[in-house]
Amino acid sequence: MDLFEFSQGSLPLLVSMPHSGTHIPPELAARMTEEGLAVPDTDWHIPRLYDFLGDLDVSVIRATHSRYVADLNRAPDGAALYAGADNTELCPISTFGRRPIYRDGQAPAEAEVAQRRSDYWQPYHDRIAAALATMKERHGIALLWDAHSIRSEVPRFFEGRLPDLNLGTAEGAAAAPDLLGILTAVAREAEAIGYSHAANGRFKGGYITRQYGKPDAGIHAVQLELSWITYMDEDPPFAFREDLAAKVRPVLSGLVQTMLAWAEMEVDL
Template sequence: MDYQFKAGSIPLLVSMPHVGTEIPDDVLAAMTPAAVDKQDTDWHLVRLYDFLGEMGASVLSARWSRYVIDLNRPPENTNLYPGQDTTGLCPVDTFHREPLYRDGQAPDQAEVQRRLAAYWQPYHQQLRAELDRLLALHGRVALWDAHSIASVVPRFFEGKLPDLNFGTADGHSCAAGMSDAVVAHARAQQQFSIAVNGRFKGGHITRFYGQPEKGVHAIQLEMCQSTYMDEDAPYGYRADRAAQVQPLLRDMLHTAASWVRA
């Protein structure tokens, strides 16, 4: 399979498009040693969100590394943040501008199209199918797109990123009532800094599938990895840190699911 998926019973689907770590041998053969490190992975999110099963949520997570193809980019590869630097549908460099491909080996348009069909489409077909199943069962559904990133990446933002970055495409991907209820939990605590529709407003998944008028309410959470892991190689999971943020994550996800059921 090109992804991991577990169907749930409540109107909540959690998508993790950047947790994949595998790179097919034919793709890896053209890549540099920087690709092997996979430093831009959303490390350990499946473990961090391991309470989703007991909640009854549906969970979809990627198998393939974002270096193969970025599942949170539009298939036509348009820039989601016009005027700002970003990596593309099939990235050619890391977040720190290290080249991912040997000279002359970057994917051409034909290879990009092949990867779209082979790796991008299966994930999105499953995502769409599960949203439709949950809509048929419940009438409305919350889509939570789970991400994490190093807290300092000068290429994309100045200084240190807030710990928790919520994105709703400037309010277009979900009803204000749901986002306000979710974010209220984050505002009620003082341990983690937050931003709403700041540097991260939501990627393709949040913007494309979030259609509140059709019953799909989508929100993206981009977390600083410093909240639950070591940001330097070998990128170890920190259970002590994770234990501090997991109760907040659980409360926010329960709230999202409860809001769409109300």
């Protein structure tokens, strides 16, 4: 199986979906627990939720393999995203619910983690880097939207319910402040239909946002962490809810199109 799917668009925006994959190679699956094989921490149904992207002529990269094989949104050296907080590894060994992913004695050792980084993590990042470089050369600007989702309550990482729409730009280091400002305005407008939001709150953007967002060089990256409760059932079998998705999808489309409109104005200036 290919490590990711990539579609090329003509506009200067790449949408990344690093945690939407569920595939686990058989040789790894044989070492995993039932909890691990269920891949509960997947960013479920993200490609279906973002199905409007096909009408926008943007580029999309979507991982096919589970984050349990290699987490594409973690630093290659395994450095923690949030100092002093609980973090999961480049090759996770426990679920968000603190359940073991591997059977006793079967967790990957350092050499295996390094091999997985080379085999699974690196190709995805090489493709992101190449796509952004091409956009920047062609348009003078490049945008990256990192699309994620998560259960609305995950006690391991935060107390209480997570806001529905969580925008992150690494505290402003990954994207221009005015871009985050207009995106936050779109999220704020969504309060009228029942969605809460935060900007650079608990989720400030993972490795992808922090690594590739270089606003001084004309590359702007934003992560959206969306609560599952806005579009799906949060318990197994994690069913997609079109009745819910139909309500939140226009908000997501509005965010993406606002980002594109901002880039067009920046280039025109």
